[in-house]
Amino acid sequence: MTSQRTIMLTWEMGGGHGHLVRLGRVGKALLEAGHRVIFVSRDVAAARAQLPEALCLQAPFHLVPTPPYPKAANLAEIMDNIGLGQTDSIAKLTASWLTLVKQTRPDAVAMDFSPGALLALQGLPLRHVLIDNGYSHPTHTPTLPSLRPWDSGYADFHDRIETRVLAAVNASLLQRGLQPLSYLSELFGRVDAIHLMTISELDHTGPKSQVNYRGYLDHGGQAPVWPNRYPRAPRLLIMLKHFPGLVPLLTSLAKQRLNLVAAVPGLDAGSKAALAECNNLILHEGWLDLRVAASQADLVLCAGGDAVGIVLLQGTPVCVLPFFDEQRLTAEKAAATGAALAMPMGASVETLIPAIKQMLAQPSYAQEAANLAGRYQGLNPATELEAIVGSLVKRDR
Amino acid sequence: MVTLALSKEQEISCVQAVILAREAELGGRPPTALIALAARLEAQPALSAWLIDRSRPSALPSALADRFIHAPMPPSSNYSGPPNSLVEVLARAGLDCPERLDAGVHAWLDIFSLLNPALLVCQQAPVVALAARLVGLPVIHFGPAWSIGLEPQAIRPWSDSPRQYDGALAAMLASVNTVLARNRQTAMKQLDELYAPADRVLLQGWPELDPYPRATRPRYTGAWPDAPTALAHRKSAQKTRILAVLENRAYLRKVLAWLVEEACECCLDLPVSAAETARHFTSASMTLRTDTPGQADELNADLVICHGQHEAVLEALSAGRPLLILPQWPLEQRMASQLEALGLAMVLHGAPEPSALRAALAAVLADQAMQQRALRWAQQRSSDLADPVVSVLKLCRQ
Structure with missing residues (x-):
């Protein structure tokens, strides 16, 4: 074992708990190897749930009554939303991050969608490692890639915001005696290692060079129990969060000749009762082993995120029903592989049922998924995790 | 320090x-x-x-x-x-x-x-x-x-x-x-x-x-950390000075528009979230402070306009100044009624119209007894x- 290191894990942005789950997995591996872990996140309680053994602290944040760009078109607008477009708020955020570093004295920092930490910790003598995906890590090009490519009418407007954020970021760097950036994406390259937790085909704004595509970590979980209402009928795995149309959707799916498992975190008692009579549907409780479940399913219906890649790498096609921009980008990338279908955001039950039937009837989806999985047969989550941990505990910078 | x-x-x-x-x-x-x-x-x-x-x-x-x-x-x-x-x-x-x-x-x-x-x-x-x-x-x-x-x-x-x-x-x-x-x-x-x-x-x-x-x-x-520093009232011929400690409320623009119209010097204390709104309403006779209270002495205001927020009230009373209070929330209403009962404030309820604000301002400035009570409040030093x-x-x- 290498001598004990102190590693800070950070998470600032992004919805859901996917970021915390994968940082938690990295943190567990670090703890098992005898290292000290400080988990700095925007949601301390959720971080603690992932990694109760770590010291869990609140990530510095800049409070804005309303983010200026609720539908951010690129990373510059996301940065502006969290105070990285103004010199005074950058100064406050930086001071708060530096206080945390001074108190906890990390040897390395692993940043997951943490542009504030990335900027604040520049120039410090510690290892800087990014654990991101294609959405939160841009191409290293002079202009940031669009995160809403379907909105193409305001390029000048976005460029002006990017220029303003770059000026504010550079003012902060210069004030600290650091080299200014030529362009904003350069900031994301000023690190010791970049791990993208995806595959190049599903990189939202990729494929990219100078990064390590690590696929998806193994989070364990329980295998599903499938209903056997219709022997030899297709198995459909549904992984969605609760939304107003969920119960009607599940009820309609249950009317098809399918065996269904649905994993819906936080499903309320009323919805459960409404679905109790669907005898070809089992609601999975607890953490689902998605790898096992996907390999047993004929098709998976999900909203996006890491689930899409994990399912495809089991050779199972996916129907993606996105709710957010990030999920829509994933859906479109997945559809481009031929192994997935991207549904429009907010698609109705009437649209979804025929789409699912069509996917199950058309063998090309399963064939393309198998081809994709075949290309990544050698991608081992344990080996990738080891590489990430190795990049954090490495001695020389 | x-x-x-x-x-x-x-x-x-x-x-x-x-x-x-x-x-x-x-x-x-x-x-x-x-x-x-x-x-x-x-x-x-x-x-x-x-x-x-x-x-x-x-x-x-x-x-x-x-x-x-x-x-x-x-x-x-x-x-x-x-x-x-x-x-x-x-x-x-x-x-x-x-x-x-x-x-x-x-x-x-x-x-x-x-x-x-x-x-x-x-x-x-x-x-x-x-x-x-x-x-x-x-x-x-x-x-x-x-x-x-x-x-x-x-x-x-x-x-x-x-x-x-x-x-x-x-x-x-x-x-x-x-x-x-x-x-x-x-x-x-x-x-x-x-x-x-x-x-x-x-x-x-x-x-x-x-x-x-x-x-x-x-x-x-x-009023810790401010020790009472009651200043004598300025001469009445001088331009009225107001310290306005306001929050980001629905009627903020209306109050600011009225303050701009008044022939007074005004120090406007606003939370950061309202500073942008204020920029459109300030005039040459207005100064803006955000997140930096404790300057009432320097301003030597004749009165303090506020919603009845705790710290604004402490600041006014430590300087010995009467208050014109525009309360909205229950805690502010409670504080306003206490101050009114003590004869230290005038209270305007609801969304105030410019005419009501003008009349209330004139009434507070003309109320010598209220001004003296406020001054005495600041001069009292309790061991x-x-x-x-x-x-x-x-x-x-x-």
């Missing part, structure tokens, strides 16, 4: 950390007195002060620049205006949900393990107070009188039927006791035990402005008032 001269027995033998924590407000104004206390404690030999709040204040003294940590906050927390009562403060802080409370308590315990404090000073921070109880960390509660529920009745709001909150209070007590039981601690009989013992409570302001009748007489700190720095040092010494 003033360093207190300590007697031999007041000296502290080794460096001790003091955490000054606030958690219930998010997006509101910075806790001026708590920041001042942190800065003064940090200046003491053998003390290390840490300010922990949800938002980093803009005007943080340089001594505290690397002594600030963000308080743990659920990402969904958002500022929705000042709390209506202490019940609401406790609910916003998560006391009504044992899981959320437990998570919050553990987040604070992590901060304790990082800073190893010898003492905690709380302001509207019930979760950290509970965390301190679990590890036996001494606590001083320092804040506005309404925010410290020393007695059961002080936790209940006064503007509604008190019984209507019985359910909420019972749920919070059950939640607190669940957390205490998980950590093998004795259950509380009443929520006010969270604020015990009474001799470790410091109430900002004066007994006359305490909204509750107290069974035990707590210690008040007056009963406590100095929070001394209180903290005494407890550290123990």
